[in-house]
Each structure stands twice: as C-alpha cells, then as structure tokens.
Amino acid sequence: MHFHLNDIRSALQRSPAPHKKEREAAVLLPLIERKGELFILFERRALSLRHQPGDIALPGGGIEEGETPLEAALREAREELLLENGQLSLLGEVGIVSGPSGQKVYTFAAELKDYCGSFSPAEVDRVFTLPLSFFLTHRAEHYKGSFVARPIENFPYDRIEGGRNYPFAVREYDIPLYPDTEPLIWGMTARVLDCFVKRLLGGSAPL
Template identity: 30%
Template sequence: MNLMRPVSELRDWIAQHLDPLHDEAVQGAARRSDYDLTPDGWAGVETRELKPAAVLIGLIEREHGPTVLLTRRSETLRNHTGQVALPGGRQDPGEKPWQTALREAHEEVGLEPHYVHPLGLATPYQTGTGYLITPVVGVVRPGFSLTPNPHEVADIFETPFSYLMNLANYEEHERELPTGERRRFYATTHEDRYIWGATAGILRSLYERLYGAALA
C-alpha cells in the first residue's frame, strides 16, 4: 500500500487491520513491550499489575501524504523527560482507550476531539515503568490548531507516516538505565528528532499490524 496516498484512500485499509474501538487491552494478552529486545529484563516484572493507558497515533491529512502527530515531553516531568512521545496518558476508571487518547491529546496539545476520527486499536504495549498502553489510530482532519500544555509538552511536530512505516529507518540501540540495567530498544531519527523506546516500539508494531510481517 502506497502510504503517500491521501488519508481518505487509506483509512478503510488501515481500519481493517486494527481491533475494534470497544476492545480493551488485558493482562496476559498478546502485546509488544520494552523487553522485546532484552528478554532477560522480564524477570520479576512479568506478573506485575499494569496500569492501563492509551496514546493517539494521529494520522494528519496532508497534501503530500499523512503525517503522525508527535510531541517532545517537558523537561519538568518525572518520567520520560524530554523524550519524543505520542499524545496520551493514564486511563481513567470507566474510560475506553479511545476516550483516553482523545482526552489526553486535548489536554496535552489542545487537539479538539471533533477533528479526530478513531479507526481502531493497535497492538498493546507494555512499558518498563508499569503501563499497558493501548495505541488508538485515528485520522485527524485539517483545520485544527494546537497549543502545548507547558506542564507536559515542550514541543509539537509531525513526522511523515511513510517514514515511520519504513523498517529500514529503524536501528537497535542500547542504554544503561539508572537502575544499572541495560536495555536494547528501537530508535530512529528524522530531522534531528530522536524517536526511541516505547514510541518507536509502538510505531513499529503498527507496521506489523498493517503489513502482517513478524518483527524481530
């Protein structure tokens, strides 16, 4: 599928590869995680009770093909300081993942929910910080305006969807955590934006959903 085509021509194809919006990520279900490239890191965490969260993979309709809405987290946040992220956060009691994703996108970057048409849910992703994230894929129509919440977001930008869905653009990197643990992860750099960890893992797993290719 040519990802440079207008979103209006891609939306049905994308939606048929996703889970229904009413589904929920559950403990023990198939998922991707921060430990995919460091299997030994699972020791002691595989049975941990995970906190539900959701992020928005917002596909913005642009003339030269869709882009993905991304943010750079504020330097004042406690976790994942300064990292590139998809808009999202912890799921409130009673919320569906798509409701969380739209609420968080509005709170973080001012994206009004009526500009977003949710298509479905991608593969859940477990983080090393104890979250089980449900990625919500949605089409974002033009005309919106964005304002970063200074307490959460330092910057807002877009990256071409075609770039993020090209596995040749990703590498495996390694980093030592404050705990002394070494963890390998996926990373890619586009126009000086370093996209890594959970965000890169979630985007790569979306490729797997769309193209049916098993990732290493």
C-alpha cells in the same frame, strides 16, 4: 501468639486484600493529511515534567478508573493538544505494546483534522510532524536493555549468601529507536511506531 490449624483455616478463608493492579496506559497516534500525504504528529514533552522531560512522545497517559483504553487515549490527546471533540476521527486500534516494566500500553491511530498547532505548555514543549512514508522505509533499530531487582543500599547484604554479589533477578527488554530522526525517536514512542508499521505492512501487533 499461638495459632491452631482451625485459626489458620479461618484466616485463609477470609477474602485476601485486593491485588493492586498496575496502572495501564493508552496512547494515540495522530495522523494529519496534507496535500495527499500523511504525517504523524509528535510532541516534545515539557521540560518541567517529572517523568521523561524533553522526550519525544505521542499523546497518551494513564487510564483512569472507569475509562476504556480508547477513552483514555482520546482524552489525553484532547488535553495535551487542546483539541475539540470533533477534531479526532478514530482509524482503529494499533495493538497492545509493553513498557519496560511490563505495563500494558493500548495504542490507537486517529486522523487529526483542522489542527493549528495548539498544545498545553504544562505538558508539551513543542509539536512537530514527520511523514508516514519515512517510517515505512526506515525500520527501527533494536537494542537490548535490562532491569536488575537490586535492593536499596541499607539492605542487609552481609546476611544473604553471596552478599553484594548475589545474582539478583534481571529482566531483559527491547529498546527500539529510529537513528535517522532528529530529535531522536526512541523507547516507547519508537515501539508504538514499529508496531503501527508492522500492522500496515501486514504483520501482527506484539504484546
């Protein structure tokens, strides 16, 4: 096949294929008031789930086409906790946090009213609460993690400089956790909590 400059110019003037946008997510931090004290509701993810089974999480998930982040957070909470529309009262936006891969996660806080412990067994193994005061007095510990952009095994390593020792790109990321919690709260859930506490204490929400 032979191309002339005009052929290339014409080809590049056509609209390129749309960039596939990484799916963003939204999370809701539910607060329950009992006898004047506030508690945060957590979920243990169902063990049958393919992604992060058994992890401690907050209600949330991917933002669907046509949804706002807030709509997605409220929908996910209603689906996972089997809630009626009037049970959630928005308190405000916590901020945007980043997942390990750089995915944007929009986070919101809401009061959860008249909750009787319901949840969807398909998504949630159990629910439990911890007092907000705990997270105001126990700060998260932070550990360093990394992703390496390493090809799959049938990659032709013998044809690149350095072979299997080639210095592939490494992405650093932060892994927060609350060591005094049982079960352990870590990862994205700890990141949202850390962001929330910083907002309450007058700090800014990180990207």
